Amino acid sequence: MDHLTILYRGPLASCDYDCPYCPFAKRRDTPEQLRADRAALERFTEWVSRCGHRVSVLFTPWGEGLVRSWYRRALTDLSHLPHVDRVAIQTNLSHRVSWTAGADPTRLALWATYHPGQVPYERFLGKCRDLAERGVRFSVGIVGQPEHLDAARRLRSDLPAGTYLWVNAAEGRTYDDAEAASWTEIDPLFPVSRRPHASRGLPCRTGDTVVSVDGDGTVRRCHFVPSVLGNLYDGSFRAALAPRPCPLDTCDCHIGYVHLEPLGLYDTFADGILERIPALFDQP
Template identity: 50%
Template structure:
C-alpha cells in the first residue's frame, strides 16, 4: 500500500518576516524547538518501522524547517530508506545546501518559495542552480501579489530553463481583484496559474485525502488533509491503518494546491506525475524565457 504523509509538526517560527504571513512574526523558544525536534524524532521512528508501506513524506511546516539541522537530517535519512519513495519539503531556500550530499537525490524534492522582500533574486537563483547541479528535482514559486508581477517575470527569465516557476494566486488580501490583464500576465509566467486561481468545487467529490494521502501533526493525529480539522485517527495507534479509506470531501471548495491536487476529478496527478509533492509537472508546461 502507498501512503503520502504531509507532516506539519509544531514548528512555526521563520527567519523571514513577510508582512502577509503570520509565522515570521516571532521566534520560538528553546523549549518549543525541543518539542518540535522530539515530535519529529518520533515520527521518523514510525516511518522507519513501517516497512510494510510505500511511504512518501512532505514536510509542510508553519515556518521554515531547513534552517534547523534535524529537518536536514530527517530528509537525508528518509531518502536512504528503501521503502520511502519520496521526501520533499517546502522552504524559502535560505539554508545552506551541504546536507543534500547526504541524500539520495533521486528521492529528494524541494518546493522553494522566493520572497523578494527577504532574499536577493540572484541568491535565490543561485540556490536553484545549485539544486539543478546536484540533481535535485525542485520547483520555485512566488506569492501572486500584483506588486510582485515584474519580479516574477524577472525571476522567470533568470531561472534555469528546466525549473518550473509557479505563482500562488492571492484569493484573499489583494487590494484589488485581479484584472484580466493581471491574470494573463501571471499565466505567461505560470501556465497553471488559472488552475490555482480557482476555488475548485469539492463537496462530495472523491479525493485521495484520508485514503492514500494524510496530514499528520506533531502528536501523530491524522487528518484527511490540512484543511479539514476532523481527525481520522492517530498514526501511533496500533489499529490506525483501518482509518485509511475513501472519504468524499466535506468542504464546499478547495483553493490550495496541496489540497486540490488530490481531488480525483481534476486529474492533476496526470499533470504532475511523480513530481506531485514538489510541484513539478511531469512534462514542461512553461516558456522558460517568458
C-alpha cells in the same frame, strides 16, 4: 496498504522572514518548543523507517524547517530508505544547500518559494543554480501579488533550464482576466490556482491514500479538515482509511486540491505531486 502519502506538520512555527502576507512571519519558537518539535520529528522519522510499506512524505511546516539541523537530517535519512518513494519539504531556501550532498537525489525534492523583499534576488537565484548543479529536484514559486510580477518575470527568465516556476494566487485576491493572463504567461498552470475550487461532495484521495499528520501523531484526512481519523503511532488511523468525498465547500490550497480527483492533477504532475513539478518540467 500499498502506498501512503503523508503531509507532516509538527509544532515548528518560527520563520526568519517577515512576509506581510504570512501570519507566522518573524515568529520565534522558545527553546522548549524547538526541543518538542525535534522530538516529534524524530519520532515520526522512526515510524516511517519501520512502517513496512511504501510511503512518500511532504513536510509542510508553518515555519522554516531547513534552518534546523533535525529537518535536514530527517530528509537525508528518509531519502535513503528503499520504501520511501519521495521525501520533500516546503522551504524559503534561506539555508545553505550543501547538506543535500548527503541525500539520495532520486528521492529528495524541495518546494522552494521566492519572497521578494526578504532575500537578495541573486542570493536566491544562486541557491537555485546550486541545487540544479547538484541534481536535486526542486520547483520554485512566488505569490501572485501585483508588486511581485516584475520579479517573477525576471526569475522565469533566469532560472536554470527545465525549472518549473509556479505562481500561487494571493489569498483573498480576485484576478481580472488581464491580470490572470500576465501570471499565466509565467506559469501555464496559474488558472488552476486562480480561484478556489468547489469541492463539497467531490472524490478526493485525502483520507484514503493521503493523510495529514501532526507532531502528536494525530491523523486527519488533510490540513484543512479538522475531524480526526486516528493516531499514527497506535495504528488506529488505518481502519479509518477509505475513499470519501470532500466535506468542505471549497479548496484553495495546492496541497489540498491537487488530490481532488476530478481536477486530474495526478496526471499533470505525475511523479512530481509532492514537490509541485509537472511532468513536462520533470528534472534533473
